[in-house]
Amino acid sequence: MAEKSIIEKAKKIFENYLVRQGSRKTPERFSVIDELYALPQDEHIDVEGLFLRMRNNGYSISRATIYNTLDLLVECGLAVKHQFKDKVALYEQALTYKHHDHYVCNQCRKILEFSDERINLIKEEMGNAFSSHITSHSLVLYGDCQIRNCENLPVH
Template sequence: MAHQAQEETVQLVKQIFRTYLKERNQRQTPERFMVLEEIYRSDGHFDADDIFFNMKNAGTRVSRATVYNTLDLLIECGLVQRQQFGKNQYYYERSYAYQQHDHMICKECGVVIEFCDPRILEIQNLMEKIHDFEVEGHTLHLFGRCNDREACEKRRESGDKIKSMKEKKEA
């Protein structure tokens, strides 16, 4: 059932992207849609090179420039969000039909821990009422340090940076 829901989402975002490109007289190339599909069939955060190498390893012929340009278009049309967790490293994530979540980032090893707390939505709704304002989205990044110094050091050495909500629950 989850697979079917994912496929329905993929078809829906492809239609949204198709309409977006058509309205702006942009070309609807197969490569752009392959990048979109790669993103929406993957989990969590990724950088442009992750997408490029995943597609290349799967035998898809796509250039790095196409990946970067498509990411920019997907951000413009609201299907992908760009996050900057480090000084100059950008990560991307799907933004259509996925649960709002926020991030904690370790300043030592760079690990990113996703979390979701419904109280943040409650605060957002309250701020809208108090300030007569319509929030269209938000990002929250909490910076600090891992308490488990040994695990932090291992992550820093291995380069493993992303820790999803699911992984956190299993730990």
């Protein structure tokens, strides 16, 4: 869960973004920030999961509002959207985001985050090879974990 100051900072960034875009500042939009940033920092959630979480926490909000708000949060840099293989889009908070890559189990669909400095070295080498300054990358590894009955585990 993000610190209260991080959530307040995210809300301020979002408010400024909405003002610049000429968009409405509704309580529902800001409640999406509250719930997204209440998740553990390494958790990924889809719209349906966020919708159920918000309903369970007493919010009256539509899926459409969640979809639209998440799109806005991605646009202003407060959320990161991932599309892993055949899964629906998953989101994670981005304000304190440190770049990482992902491993996804083919069976249980568990998502693990990892960082490895060697990937940055490859990124640098490829940038040199292409005469380019590579600014970002995305790496997702898919495999079959060795956890017994992993397909019965809850998905992250």
